[in-house]
Amino acid sequence: MLQSRSSSTSDRQATGRSRLGLGVVLLALFVVGFLIRMVDLTDPPLGFNPTRQLRSAIIARGIYYDGQPEDGAPQRQVALTHWKMMERLEPLLLEWMVARTYQWMGEEQVWVARIYTSAFWLIGAAALFDLARRMSSVPGALLGLGYFLFLPFSILASRSFQPDPGMIMLLLLTGWSLFRWSERRSWRWALLAGIFGGAAVFVKAMAAFFVGGMTLGVVAYTLGLLSESEMDERLRWRVAQLKAGLGNTQIWVMAGLIVSPALVYYLVGIGEQSSAYFSAWTILSRWQDVLTPSFFIRWMIRVSSLMEPSVVLASFVGTLLVAPRSRALLWGFWGGYFLYGLTFPHHITTHDYYHLPLLALVSLSLPALADFVIRGVQKHGKFPQALLFAVALVAAVYNGWIGRSILLGQDFSAHPAYWEEVGDAAPADSKLVGITQDYGFRLMYYGWRTIANWPQNAGSQGFKEQVGEAGFFVVTAKNHLRDDLKDYLDTHYPLYAGGDGYLIYDLNP
Helix, strand or coil: CHHHHHHHHHHHHHHHHHHHHHHHHHHHHHHHHHHHHCCCCCCCCCCCCHHHHHHHHHHHHHHHHHCCCCCCCCCHHHHHHHHHHCCCCCCCHHHHHHHHHHHHHCCCCCCHHHHHHHHHHHHHHHHHHHHHHHHCCHHHHHHHHHHHHHCHHHHHHHCCCCCHHHHHHHHHHHHHHHHHHHHHCCHHHHHHHHHHHHHHHHHCCCHHHHHHHHHHHHHHHHCCCCCCCCHHHHHHHHHHHHHHHHCCHHHHHHHHHHHHHHHHHHHHHCHHHHHHHHHHHCHHHHHHHHHCHHHHHHHHHHHHCCCCHHHHHHHHHHCCCCCHHHHHHHHHHHHHHHHHHHHCHHHHHHCHHHHHHHHHHHHHHHHHHHHHHHHHHHCCCHHHHHHHHHHHHHHHHHHHHHHHHHHHHCCCCCHHHHHHHHHHHCCCCCCEEEECHHHHHHHHHHHCCCEEECCCCCCCCCHHHHHCCCCEEEECCHHHCCHHHHHHHHHHCCEEEEECCEEEEECCC
């Protein structure tokens, strides 16, 4: 009896030490993961998708100045004008949060957005770890967490001023809630899955592919539609289960919560803009792109520039090693990514941040394969286990160091002053048109000048009609200036001002 009690006490102590050790490891991963994203915190947001980040910065500035007294800030009207020039896309949730922080601080400091998006990423990482450990094991989940936190692509993208880090957080919270709902069938988890899923699609409509895929997979498994019953009974069984599922109130409430917010905003609130975007950039108008083998090659090339293709393929193998419930969720996620890529053939081959959901997906799929390897290594003693741990640690440190080095190697501190110089070079009351970086957003944000963007690859034909009433033509992106247009400008218009990297032509000499 005493021996039994002693053994029980020893087990509890061992469990307590194990939990303490896990807590220390997790704390270290999250602290380092956050701190590495704070490296070079105040550097201008020009290192990762500057067009997208500057758009959000311009909007946040407009919201901030909108709350200022009308006669209190001389630049208020310029900030509001630039804000209204931005195309209305996703809800301005992050921009609103950043602008309110500006008001609390009493000044505009765009770097606060990095703190918000990094925090979003870490919240998503917490959901990823708990979901991964339920689908595989704690050691496997730690490996997936390390990949999610320290891949250079993750470090750069997760601190960018755009809605995508928040969307990834909500996608992972959705997957976590769906999995828990499938385990317990409780209203608590059904409501959380609906709220998180609806918020993800509301924040960014593209999330519908992933939320929809995971939800369909988990619901189909939970209803028994993926069961492997005998062939002659399969159809009858699944029809019966489907009928039962159609009467499940939790599923309908969950679906309503997922669909309603996005439906109201994207179809009712900005229906015209959504329709135009969907018509111009999806498979509806670009269906020929997906019919060529080069499309899929370019897709893989884009992926390989962000993460190792062998790791991506290995992670999919991991989905074959998990239990059916986990496989249903992961395959729904993978199916959503594939349909997403086919639906947006241009963006999936050109835009790196369109692959952030794949990063989350790979991080969720890897743990099962890692667990398979770990269990195999455990059979060979402690030295191979220690060696495997060392390899995983070196990989995490290496990736984190590369990400840190990229951040420190990108110094954009001189850019604001340069764009201020360009903005001040032309008369303050003049209208500008030209060829500048990021559709003119750099000049708008740092130079406080409104500029009309010259059509891409346009030449000198019809020049006078296209510039309209503009008084000056600004060129800072000289690599996009066609030779015939350069000759036309040099022949017909005097150079009003010029400096390191920019030319300004007077259109009304």
